[in-house]
Amino acid sequence: xxxxxxxxxxxxxxxxxxxxxxxxxxxxxxxxxxxxxxxxxxxxxxxxxxxxxxxxxxxxxxxxxxxxxxxxxxxxxxxxxxxxxxxxxxxxxxxxxxxxxxxxxxxxxxxxxxxxxxxxxxxxxxxxx
Amino acid sequence: xxxxxxxxxxxxxxxxxxxxxxxxxxxxxxxxxxxxxxxxxxxxxxxxxxxxxxxxxxxxxxxxxxxxxxxxxxxxxxxxxxxxxxxxxxxxxxxxxxxxxxxxxxxxxxxxxxxxxxxxxxxxxxxxx
Numbered sequence: 001x002x003x004x005x006x007x008x009x010x011x012x013x014x015x016x017x018x019x020x021x022x023x024x025x026x027x028x029x030x031x032x033x034x035x036x037x038x039x040x041x042x043x044x045x046x047x048x049x050x051x052x053x054x055x056x057x058x059x060x061x062x063x064x065x066x067x068x069x070x071x072x073x074x075x076x077x078x079x080x081x082x083x084x085x086x087x088x089x090x091x092x093x094x095x096x097x098x099x100x101x102x103x104x105x106x107x108x109x110x111x112x113x114x115x116x117x118x119x120x121x122x123x124x125x126x127x128x129x
Numbered sequence: 130x131x132x133x134x135x136x137x138x139x140x141x142x143x144x145x146x147x148x149x150x151x152x153x154x155x156x157x158x159x160x161x162x163x164x165x166x167x168x169x170x171x172x173x174x175x176x177x178x179x180x181x182x183x184x185x186x187x188x189x190x191x192x193x194x195x196x197x198x199x200x201x202x203x204x205x206x207x208x209x210x211x212x213x214x215x216x217x218x219x220x221x222x223x224x225x226x227x228x229x230x231x232x233x234x235x236x237x238x239x240x241x242x243x244x245x246x247x248x249x250x251x252x253x254x255x256x257x258x
Contacts, residue, residue, distance in 0.1 A: 004250040039205075041206030070227065071251060073246040098199065117204055119203055
């Protein structure tokens with residue numbers, strides 16, 4: 001089991017990597033048999049090959065920035081949840097998407113599952129603009 | 130399936146009821162066979178009788194306030210996640226607990242499951258104090 005501190009550190013790093021558009025860095029955080037559901041309600045994406053394609057098609061094709069908007073909540077059994085904001089262009093307009101990611105970690109510290117909670121209701125004008 | 134708007138409204142109401150200490154109101158939001166895991170990693174609490182006892186022993190025995198600290202993220206399949214803060218006394222000191230609750234809703238709009246993500250790492254000095 002990884003500690004709550006390790007959960008916080010890895011999830012904070014994940015948002016930094018999304019912000020930097022560093023897809024290799026993101027993929028390195030996932031375990032081989034990880035499952036991603038983004039957004040929750042879509043069919044799960046299973047395994048590192050499919051997960052890498054998901055990030056390259058999405059994040060790799062856009063110009064986004066990402067920032068934590070509150071502390072990472074970390075449990076004592078290797079799970080975490082965090083609120084963050086993704087700023088991007090949507091139909092030519094700058095906008096902000098408010099997301100909460102929930103992650104489960106393996107004993108090796110790698111992400112075993114990621115679920116992203118959001119829908120179009122969480123997209124609005126650029127925050128702070 | 131309830132809408133993302135309904136998920137947002139019910140989860141916002143939940144935090145208002147926690148803030149008000151209105152346990153009857155909170156219990157009325159849950160379905161009969163609901164499951165609560167608070168914090169995640171603890172044994173799940175199953176069914177309305179056990180869930181009511183959980184709230185009466187916890188919330189009912191303390192003087193807390195609660196406030197949303199960001200938008201409720203609501204999915205298109207009846208789920209939601211929200212960041213909030215609970216201000217309370219801990220060992221005689223005022224402090225703030227940062228939580229993320231994840232909920233699944235039934236077609237009747239009632240909460241089927243609630244998972245609260247936090248651990249002692251998320252308790253700190255009273256926010257804003």
